[in-house]
Amino acid sequence: MRIGTGTSVGLVGLEAFTIQAQAFISPGLPYFSIIGLPDASLSESRERVKSACSATGFKWPETRVTVNLSPASMPKHGSTHDLAIAVAVMDAAGSIPDQGFEGALTLGELNLDGTVLPVNGLLPILLHARKHGIKRAYLPYGNLDEARMVPGVEVVGVRHLGELIEHVGGKARYRLSDEAATGATITGTDTATNDLPDMAQVVGQEQTKWALTVAAAGGHHMLMTGPPGSGKTMLASRLPSIMPPLNNKEQLEVASIRSLCGDLQRHGITDVPPFEAPHHTASTAALVGGGSGVAMPGAITRSHCGVLFMDEAPEFSPRALQTLREPLETGRILLSRSKGTASYPARFQLIMAANPCPCGFGYGTGERCTCSPRERTRYWNRLSGPILDRIDIQVSVPPVSSLLPTSEEPRDSSAQIRSRVTGARAVARARFSKEGWSCNAQASGEWLRRETSAKAIGLVSAALEAKRLSLRGADRAMRLAWTLADLDGRTSPRAEDVNAGIMMRTRLQ
Incomplete structure (x- = not known):
């Protein structure tokens, strides 16, 4: 008995988990089943995988084919796992070299003609793969630019299931459509802010x-x-x-x-x-x-x-x-x-x-x-x-009140x-380097009360006693005071910064 395997990754939100696709070809009437809590879109993989495999010259078994997606307790959804299911079935049938995809990730949606379509959620998937020691990933060609954002994982772009078979030494007959041959990738890194409104x-x-x-x-x-x-x-x-x-x-x-x-x-x-x-x-x-x-x-x-x-x-x-x-x-x-x-x-x-x-x-x-x-x-x-x-x-x-400039200064x-x-952000980031905060809005009340001067805290306490501020509002007023100090190049807020912070919070009250 030969069990074919393929590896994929599922997502629950942005949390990823490894999926092992195992295929078993057994005697019986022709039937293709997928088990392991698949949703409707994943259950439809049966027809996509069967047609795509046939498009490469693979003779689909005229018997019972069962694919299990483990862990069985986790729900699986989407068409991302088509490629892993196809690899598992062909591995079980002996149509690709044994252990050709061992330790590798296979992700992608299959078209009926065998072309591999891009998938969503690839970045959190590859980050999970890198964390768990997966060194190689076979992915849709259209996701290559996205995949290259994650160093440490060798990514191989495939446009057709036949290309994937040939990559591990198997044989396949297929023809790429013009669209699949061209491929599509996302735009590269854009660091320009010139296109934003000024x-x-x-x-x-x-x-x-x-x-x-x-x-x-x-x-x-x-x-x-x-x-x-x-x-x-x-x-x-x-x-x-x-x-x-x-x-x-x-x-x-x-x-x-x-x-x-x-x-x-x-x-x-x-x-x-x-x-x-x-x-x-x-x-x-x-x-x-x-x-x-x-x-x-x-x-x-x-x-x-x-x-x-x-x-x-x-x-x-x-x-x-x-x-x-x-x-x-x-x-x-x-x-x-x-x-x-x-x-x-x-x-x-x-x-x-x-x-x-x-x-x-x-x-x-x-x-x-x-x-x-x-x-x-x-x-x-x-x-x-x-x-x-x-x-x-x-x-x-x-x-x-006027379209004319109020000052000659631009x-x-x-x-x-x-x-x-x-x-100002750089100053705050350096100040909070030990705490792991990136800006004043993330500073805790405990830190604020410890590091703010007694005179400044006294002003906030007076506003608190006068019910101009709640306790949460008092902390937020102090955060504003620290930001005003950062913008003015001071190491800590003065009384005027605290007063300004209180006024900015209570303007509508």
Whole structure:
């Protein structure tokens, strides 16, 4: 009895596990079965694998073929495992050299004509393979650029199942289509920020630009309130252009998420922080992630290491807004569904924008406002106290009164602001090197109370006693003070930094 084997990797969220595909050809009526908790799309592999193997000249056994995917207790899904199943069946039939794929990973979706199609989620799969000592991986040709991001694993791109057979010394008859022969790869690493909208294009709003600079330098969350047309969306969309470039670890995390979502082909591999702006009608599942079986990432995970912009924030459903509370604190989201629990990273910078009232004209004297007090209360009550308490900076965005420049000095470009932000982040990263934090927004309350001067803490305590701040708000005000000190080149915050931090948090209260 010969047992054919093939190795693949499955995913539950971004957590990977090794799958061993074992094939056994036994006497009996012709039948092909796949066992080991496959989902519907994986069960359909039977027809894809059978047709693809036949397209290489392999004579499919006219008997019973059973493929087991172990571990049997873990649910498997998707078409990623087609190639491993085909290798296991041909190995069991003796059509490829014995142990030709021993210790190697085989991943890819098969077309009926035997061509190998790209798959999603390749980066976390290869990281798992490298961690567990797998040195070689046979992958779809269209995933090669993505695969080369992971050093330490030899990757071999294949366009057809026949190529895979020939690579280990087997024989196959096949013909590549023009599309398969050309192949398709993702774009290479993109480190340019020139294509991003520039902060210098924004007329006026110098106070809000400064608040965004502070937010970028410290990784702080922010709420902008102002009438329609004052530039809130325009300002928020330019935040990625002033944020520090992603480091290699962050690039890999962002690319892994995009790979799992199938968006890596569109975005490429870049050091520009991601920017997600869900519509205010987005559901809870669209924000945090959802789906049957194992939940897929939502907007908060896709904005990991970047910006989640919620325009018209009070128009989001209260339930959707409340789901942000835990990820804002922990930087992760845990989603339990019928077939498993998925854990996704969600350390994003939340930027909210809101009108002063439902009609948008409840600012200044409010003479143009048509909203009743009850409508205003209902509008703002959607942003609950616990949500607002987690917002570090609350700033008013006034209407622009003139298109003419107020000063002869040119407006700072995004590159100039990013230089200051990057310098402040570098100072914070060096200060927190032992703790493993990258910005002031991640500093713990214990560290803040230990390292901040007694005079500065006294100011925060006074605001706490006057009920201007909660205990969480007190910590966040101190984080803001440290960021202001970093931007001004000081080693620790002064009293004026603490006062400014308190004012930036309580502007709307």
